[in-house]
Amino acid sequence: MAPLTLILGTVFGDNLTGTDGIDVIFGGRGNDTIAGGLGNDWLFGDSGDDFLAGDKGDDFMSGGAGNDVLDWDDGDGSDIMSGGSDYDTIEVDGSVTRGDNFTLEADGHRAIFTRVGLDGQTGVGSFTLTVDTAEAFDVSGDGGNDSFIIGNLGGTGIHKIAFDGGEGDDLFDAQGSHVRVEAFGGSGADRLLGSQVDDLLVGGEGVDTMTGAGGRDRFLYNGNPFANGIAAATPNGIVALNRPDIITDFTLGHDQFALDGHDLGINSIHFRSGLSNQLTDGNVLVLTDGFANAAAAARAIDNNQAIDAEAGVFVYFNTTLGISRLVYSENLGDGGPISVLANLTSLTNVGNQANFGAQSFTLV
Known part of the structure; x- marks a missing residue:
């Protein structure tokens, strides 16, 4: 087994970064920022409002007490995440050049977030986040024609899902869920389908199709109202x-x-x-x-x-x-x-x- 590097934080807000190997990092008290590095790392935020990013490798992240953010960026591995107590958010940033094909569903009390492929090619760039405890997901598709399909999340403790499609013609479909969503199409011809409860849908630039589904939904109009063409x-x-x-x-x-x-x-x-x-x-x-x-x-x-x-x-x-x-x-x-x-x-x-x-x- 490869050697482990142990990194310990203080009672203050620390900025801790792992090595190229396998790291075990404890943030301690305070609002910490922890990045794992290249190996298969173990990150513990402990108390405080912490930001944890596993980086490359298949990592384990535990926020502990406090309102934590557990982050995945394009190119990272398949991670296991546990927000801990209080209000925790899983943050996902997809590919800036290709279309992400995301799904989110329940496996018992756990939420399983998967990128099943890129540009509709199953298995390409795939990863899985196994989330033991969290309250919210904040997902950015960035570039490309993205899709995000959400299933029934009953029993997972997820209360809110935010999605920003960014550029491209995106599909967001939460019709199978009873979790509140905020979906922003970004630019392009997007299709946004809300959940069975109260949602916020924002088409953005482009000719978009929006379906609120159940609940009392809000359709937001902002930005330049003449952005879709020339009057x-x-x-x-x-x-x-x-x-x-x-x-x-x-x-x-x-x-x-x-x-x-x-x-x-x-x-x-x-x-x-x-x-x-x-x-x-x-x-x-x-x-x-x-x-x-x-x-x-x-x-x-x-x-x-x-x-x-x-x-x-x-x-x-x-x-x-x-x-x-x-x-x-x-x-x-x-x-x-x-x-x-x-x-x-x-x-x-x-x-x-x-x-x-x-x-x-x-x-x-």
């Missing part, structure tokens, strides 16, 4: 961008549009609902009359002299497509420019418009 003048003079996401199951009375007030220039919500020519001034408008396209709806708002609001959103029913749509406007009272943010494909009756309420929108 162009329409026949009625409204400058419009028509590159929307698809939300397949927006549930009235349960789900919400979460609007980033800083990015969209909306300081507070002033909700109004009714016929376009009868609305009073507001910056979140629901039109109960139908229109052939978003530009026609924007022009009707512009023609209403009571509306002076600048940046805001409106929901209208598109009589051509037969669905409700969410639209951003840089200037509601002056006809835009506008960007269609989302097609709400489950809302196929103009009568649904009257069922939107102020609770359908929130600022973040």
Whole structure:
């Protein structure tokens, strides 16, 4: 057996790094940062809020007491992880150049996180994380077309899963889980499917498809609302961008549009609902009359002299497509420019418009 190197921390916050061989590292008290090095290492955070990274090799990591982060980076081995007591997070950073194919499922009380392959090639770049105790996963796909499929995690103690797809056309599917998820598609044409409880879904740049599944879900719109293309003048003079996401199951009375007030220039919500020519001034408008396209709806708002609001959103029913749509406007009272943010494909009756309420929108 190869010799072991023992490294001991202090009662303070230590920065400890292993050797190229097999290391046993104890952080001791304090908020420690521990990296294992190249061998098959044993890392113990002990008490405190610690950060543990096994690095290369097949490592064992134990956070101990405190809110710990146990980290895996692309190129590391298959590790065994135990967060210990308090609130612990398993952090995974995938390949920056290739598409990761991740799965997460239960094996008794343990959570098994696997990269089954890269770019759809099973066995290429595969690894497994066996997680004895933890409360959260924070997974980054980085580059490539990533997939992350989550099964039933009952009995594992996992409470939350965060995913950031990064670049590429990513698939995130948590429909088989009852764990709260926060999924960020990043750039590309992503498909995000939430869990059976309350989720946060963020498509990001690109034309994305989002399904909340069960629970009370929030669909967040932030960043540049015109990032998906170039807005162009329409026949009625409204400058419009028509590159929307698809939300397949927006549930009235349960789900919400979460609007980033800083990015969209909306300081507070002033909700109004009714016929376009009868609305009073507001910056979140629901039109109960139908229109052939978003530009026609924007022009009707512009023609209403009571509306002076600048940046805001409106929901209208598109009589051509037969669905409700969410639209951003840089200037509601002056006809835009506008960007269609989302097609709400489950809302196929103009009568649904009257069922939107102020609770359908929130600022973040």
